[in-house]
Amino acid sequence: MSDTLISIIAVLAVPFGIPVVAIVTSHRTKMARLRLQAENGASRQAEERIAALEDRIRVLERIVTDRGFGLANEIEALRGTGAPFEDRAKAFQ
Numbered sequence: 844m845s846d847t848l849i850s851i852i853a854v855l856a857v858p859f860g861i862p863v864v865a866i867v868t869s870h871r872t873k874m875a876r877l878r879l880q881a882e883n884g885a886s887r888q889a890e891e892r893i894a895a896l897e898d899r900i901r902v903l904e905r906i907v908t909d910r911g912f913g914l915a916n917e918i919e920a921l922r923g924t925g926a927p928f929e930d931r932a933k934a935f936q
Contacts, residue, residue, distance in 0.1 A: 906914075
């Protein structure tokens with residue numbers, strides 16, 4: 844009797860087991876694709892943010908090197924608050 848039961852289970856497991864394995868495999872494949880797309884999207888956003896920050900740094904470097912501390916001192920002089928950057932500029936000379 845147990846041999847018959849095992850045979851019946853084996854006969855039923857093959858036709859019903861293959862679709863279950865296919866469904867699970869398909870689900871795992873879809874989940875892996877979604878994770879990869881999410882990682883690529885996050886990576887792309889990070890690269891765009893880094894590029895924007897690099898552009899900002901270039902602009903700031905240009906402002907500092909092209910105009911130097913003199914511009915900040917001129918602005919402060921126009922405001923009438925004195926030139927707080929003069930001491931720092933002298934320290935670097």
